[in-house]
Amino acid sequence: MSEKITFKELVDLIAEQSKQSHASANSFVHELVKIIESGLKTSGSVSISGFGKFELRWMNERSGIHPQTGEEITIPAQNKVVFKPFKALREEINKPYSFLKNRLISGEYEAIPAGFDEEMASESGKSGTATPNRDTFHDSPKDQSLPTVDELLIIHDNPHFSGGKSLTQMDSSIAMPPPIALPDEDKIAVEVQKAGTFKWSYAAAIIIALIAFILLFYMMSNTTEPDITQAPAQSEQLLVSPESPAEITENDITDPEAPMVPDPDPVVDTDDADLPVQTEFTTEVYSVEPGQSLWSIAESRLGNPYLWPLLYHLNRDILDNPNQLPEASDLNIPSISNPDNLNSFEREQVALGYFSLYEWNRTNNPDEARYFLWAVGVFSPEILDSPPSQPDPDDLAFARNR
Amino acid sequence: MNYSELINRLSDRTGNSSEKTKDILGDAIDVLTRQLMDGKGVSIPNLGTFGTRINPEKKVYNPHYDAYIMVPRKRVVEFTPASGLKDDVKFIGGEDE
Numbered sequence: 001m002s003e004k005i006t007f008k009e010l011v012d013l014i015a016e017q018s019k020q021s022h023a024s025a026n027s028f029v030h031e032l033v034k035i036i037e038s039g040l041k042t043s044g045s046v047s048i049s050g051f052g053k054f055e056l057r058w059m060n061e062r063s064g065i066h067p068q069t070g071e072e073i074t075i076p077a078q079n080k081v082v083f084k085p086f087k088a089l090r091e092e093i094n095k096p097y098s099f100l101k102n103r104l105i106s107g108e109y110e111a112i113p114a115g116f117d118e119e120m121a122s123e124s125g126k127s128g129t130a131t132p133n134r135d136t137f138h139d140s141p142k143d144q145s146l147p148t149v150d151e152l153l154i155i156h157d158n159p160h161f162s163g164g165k166s167l168t169q170m171d172s173s174i175a176m177p178p179p180i181a182l183p184d185e186d187k188i189a190v191e192v193q194k195a196g197t198f199k200w201s202y203a204a205a206i207i208i209a210l211i212a213f214i215l216l217f218y219m220m221s222n223t224t225e226p227d228i229t230q231a232p233a234q235s236e237q238l239l240v241s242p243e244s245p246a247e248i249t250e251n252d253i254t255d256p257e258a259p260m261v262p263d264p265d266p267v268v269d270t271d272d273a274d275l276p277v278q279t280e281f282t283t284e285v286y287s288v289e290p291g292q293s294l295w296s297i298a299e300s301r302l303g304n305p306y307l308w309p310l311l312y313h314l315n316r317d318i319l320d321n322p323n324q325l326p327e328a329s330d331l332n333i334p335s336i337s338n339p340d341n342l343n344s345f346e347r348e349q350v351a352l353g354y355f356s357l358y359e360w361n362r363t364n365n366p367d368e369a370r371y372f373l374w375a376v377g378v379f380s381p382e383i384l385d386s387p388p389s390q391p392d393p394d395d396l397a398f399a400r401n402r
Numbered sequence: 403m404n405y406s407e408l409i410n411r412l413s414d415r416t417g418n419s420s421e422k423t424k425d426i427l428g429d430a431i432d433v434l435t436r437q438l439m440d441g442k443g444v445s446i447p448n449l450g451t452f453g454t455r456i457n458p459e460k461k462v463y464n465p466h467y468d469a470y471i472m473v474p475r476k477r478v479v480e481f482t483p484a485s486g487l488k489d490d491v492k493f494i495g496g497e498d499e
Contacts, residue, residue, distance in 0.1 A: 003440075003441060003442045003443070004442060004443040004444060004445070004453070005437055005442050005443075005444050006444075006445075007444065007445060007446060007447060009444075010433065010434070010437065010444050010446070013433045013437075014426075014429060014430045014433045017429040017430075017432060017433050018425065018426045018429035018430070020426070024416075025426075025430075027416070028412075028416055028426055028430070029430065029446065030447075030448075031412060031415045031416055032412060032427070032430070033446060033447070033448050033449045034415075034448075035408060035411050035412055035415065036408075036449060037448065037449075037487055037490060037491070039403035039407075039408065040487075040491050040494075041490070041491055041494055042403070043403045044494075045403065046403045046408060047403070047404055047405055047408075048405060048408065048427070048431065049405040050428065050431055051431045051434075051435075052479070056491055056494070078492045078493060079491050079492050079493065079494060080483075080488075081450070081483035081487060081488060081491060082481070083450070083452075083479070083481035083483075085478075085479045089435060089438075089479060090478070090479070092435055092439060093435075093438055093439060093454055093477050093478065093479055094476055094477045094478070095439065096477060097456075097474060097475055097476055097477055100474030100475065100476075101474065102471050102472065102473055102474065103471065103472040103474075104464075104467060104469055104471055105461070105469060105470045105471060105472060
């Protein structure tokens, strides 16, 4: 807790809200405090609906050390006043982080403790300073960030699949053993080493790779013919642009072929241009009021605070630091039809916004930058495959694998 | 003491109707909650200090899954009782608990 307001300010705010004088609000709060105290004395607990419960907790006698003299002393048994916030208050307070969910650390992570723990430690170390930026990205639906095993298999079974040059990246961040071929084991070892996440699992990775390799051979020989019927949608898409796998739909964010793509930019660009959709936002001008942030404006005007990079992107001429809004500046606010279901143009623009943020953070906040790049891929894998400028290769690998 | 007892006593003391008292108390809680949401703390004399704190991400064991779970970081309410209140209630009815 960094800032505090004074009791007088609090009473003023209460007086304003309940439309009464400062004096009566003041005496109200003082009466409340007295009643809470007497309630604690008589019954040991006081609940205030919608807020929480004050109660006494009996602490048994225990031994402690005097903080000044260092002597061992006995702390007598006594009551302690505790405040238990009710659910409504807890949820309200935790709102900025409410989208963070528990994550199960699977047995596979347990098998690779060394690297993983290091990563966890460094992440939780950072979390103390808690920039909300980073949290922004945990919001996306899970199914977008991880392809299911079935999807991987479909890609796999496809005869056009040119032979998994790049799944090492996937292996190095997620210990999921998808049955994908690995042509060159030495290469994996090098890649894994670079990623620096596992030290224990080279052997496991190589074994998995061998099994996968054999499996793929087996499947290739069995399914060369029936494939086309098995995955018609997929092959249709591949027929459109057999050489540019970037065209595979959004669902395949972690498409194992994708890492090969960044080079053929022009092809992808022209394809995008052909799409007969919206190409411009209708915007209105909005002047910033003191105390507002891009986040809060996005929340109130666009209906979804996570779209704030869009505002940044559309107002690059005014804004440099996304965390500082010049007061009384006029922003262009786009109109979004449905914030919960963006069309492809809107997704692309939001992705470009995240990309701008990525570039800004790369120079100003290099540790967090990669999360923005990852968000680019969440909103539009196409932009991630053909970025406006070349991102850092490590960040790109992170963004693809997340 | 539950909420309705609190309201009764509060309305007796302030001379307002219990409806009015509920409204004012609701407003007071609203104001306080909003301050806490903005990350601001406030001290109330004779009661204590309210504030918020961010608990960092932590790893806990979940026996149901027999696995470890990352619990994400979380913002929680902190309350430190005022020393006057603490001393007043220190030795009340403790023995029978």
